[in-house]
Amino acid sequence: MSWQEVLGRVAFTNCDPIFHGLKDKWKILPAPPAWLTGHVLRRDCLTAPIPAADYAKHSVKLDLIPNLGIVSTGNVGSALLFGSRSPESMRDIALPSDSSTSKALLRWALIRRGLDPKCIEMGPDIDAMLSICDGALLIGDRALAAAANNPELVKLDLGAEWTNQTGLPMVFGVFAVRKDAPVDKVRQAHSDMLEQYNKFLGDQTWKLEVIRFSADKMGFTENRISDYFDNEVRNSLDGDAVMGLELFLSEVCGMEKKPSWVEL
Numbered sequence: 097m098s099w100q101e102v103l104g105r106v107a108f109t110n111c112d113p114i115f116h117g118l119k120d121k122w123k124i125l126p127a128p129p130a131w132l133t134g135h136v137l138r139r140d141c142l143t144a145p146i147p148a149a150d151y152a153k154h155s156v157k158l159d160l161i162p163n164l165g166i167v168s169t170g171n172v173g174s175a176l177l178f179g180s181r182s183p184e185s186m187r188d189i190a191l192p193s194d195s196s197t198s199k200a201l202l203r204w205a206l207i208r209r210g211l212d213p214k215c216i217e218m219g220p221d222i223d224a225m226l227s228i229c230d231g232a233l234l235i236g237d238r239a240l241a242a243a244a245n246n247p248e249l250v251k252l253d254l255g256a257e258w259t260n261q262t263g264l265p266m267v268f269g270v271f272a273v274r275k276d277a278p279v280d281k282v283r284q285a286h287s288d289m290l291e292q293y294n295k296f297l298g299d300q301t302w303k304l305e306v307i308r309f310s311a312d313k314m315g316f317t318e319n320r321i322s323d324y325f326d327n328e329v330r331n332s333l334d335g336d337a338v339m340g341l342e343l344f345l346s347e348v349c350g351m352e353k354k355p356s357w358v359e360l
Contacts, residue, residue, distance in 0.1 A: 106128070110331075114289050128194040145272075147196045150197075155353070158272040160273075162360070169330075174236050176239045176243055177232070188216060189215050190225035190226070202252075205257045213230070254266070262340065267333065279358065342354055
């Protein structure tokens with residue numbers, strides 16, 4: 097099968113509203129966020145929601161697809177700093193190996209608070225991380241599960257921190273394509289993904305099916321997943337989100353130019 101017929105996706109619940117139901121039209125390649133960047137660059141897939149910080153590193157080779165992303169305004173619920181101490185008292189923080197955006201955002205947030213703990217990269221396992229460090233950063237489904245099991249250990253929600261500091265949405269993931277990707281294929285992928293997400297937003301029966309699927313997969317209640325999709329993470333990239341993305345890319349990642357978008 098050609099790479100042009102493959103869509104990469106984050107292997108987390110945050111993309112279920114887009115990708116649930118798409119496997120009949122496209123081959124789906126699930127992977128951790130940081131791996132997806134390589135998959136796009138190597139032509140393993142046509143597009144994927146890669147970490148926004150990775151786009152800043154590879155913007156010479158990549159364009160962005162409009163309208164879709166992994167976005168929060170306020171609490172995101174799945175990019176969390178855990179620990180038994182406040183962030184101000186943490187001497188060291190374990191960082192996961194599976195996302196560049198949240199690591200960059202945490203470092204930015206710590207600097208703005210005048211903090212400089214030692215950061216150690218580890219595998220994303222909260223027990224192992226906190227056995228060595230005062231703090232642990234987790235993302236995605238691992239963060240959701242750890243917060244459900246240990247709510248008292250949640251010390252900082254990075255989505256809320258960004259919005260509190262900037263007044264803008266936080267864009268954790270962006271749909272990227274190679275600059276040489278065929279526009280007709282990109283246009284079809286964009287159309288199909290956007291149609292699927294709009295179906296999730298507008299068809300209550302379908303939305304409930306997606307929520308049930310995600311809840312069963314995570315072992316969560318349907319109410320918790322519904323709240324996650326309604327009030328924490330979303331997949332729409334509107335004008336305010338683009339402003340938040342541009343600020344993150346420039347202020348946190350040091351990207352001097354604005355992102356380039358595929359003309360569809």
